[in-house]
Amino acid sequence: MVIALVLSTDMSKHMSLLADLKTTVEKQKAFQGNVINLDSYSARMQILECIIHAADLSNPTKPLKIYQEWVSRIMEEMFRQGDQEKQFGIEISPMCDRETACIYSTQIGFIDYIVYPLWETMAELLHPGVQVLMDNIANNRNWYVNAKEKEEKEVNKRNNSIDQ
Template structure:
């Protein structure tokens, strides 16, 4: 993901070259072929939103649970929670719409231009999945807000009736191990975090 933008830019350049050539067949040298194969690997890595919706939602559930467990562990250790890993501040539907709009769709749309018309069915499924999640944003946001209110109420009760205590200090090794684990995830999802938190939907 750290090279996502450069991969997308190179792919767009290849599409423009195809248009200039005015041919449905794109002549590729060795460097171009390697670039195409690298792009295909990246496409496969981001392909969950292009799968049938029942399969896509299973992957989303499993991936988000992995992130949230990491966030729970970071909270227990008293360190900053990584982007996308706080189960109290992420709504799945909105995050998936943002992921599709800013990361997945631009890449697959450009790829479809390169291999036109052989990838249109992928775009059709992607757009269906986006709409599926888009329609679920209001309901999910309402449930999320209710959960936050309940959590805040529980925190207030705990504060009023339980004695305060010092958070257990994590060992340097525990923190170092966790930060090493999270570093790849932070790098991989920096772009997603940027769009989700700084773009308005």
């Protein structure tokens, strides 16, 4: 069981975990109201796997300063991987090139396509206790959107002053 739970953090399983969780939530709501039936081993494992997976992807649910610290650490790890790939002459993995990666865009996409859909579904299981987490996701996304827009304006301003 522990091995299966650890493997549930593998991002290659994200879409299938999310789809299965959505199906389970919808079935349970349709047949038993807001109570999730955990009578079977497979139902318990599925929910446990999703909880572990959501915990692994929980940094955007934290207050902004904590989230930013984790973003910094994770991006540095990814950039070091990209540096090694570059050093060995192999193709640099997506988002691992420190010269071209846009951290703002990376985080916006991560929230929009990975974190929010998962936590939105988890919220149906854990509601209302996760509202503060959902609020943090929205606030953190807004911060990255605003920071990206600000950076783009500054770049455009510099480019316009160079052109003139």
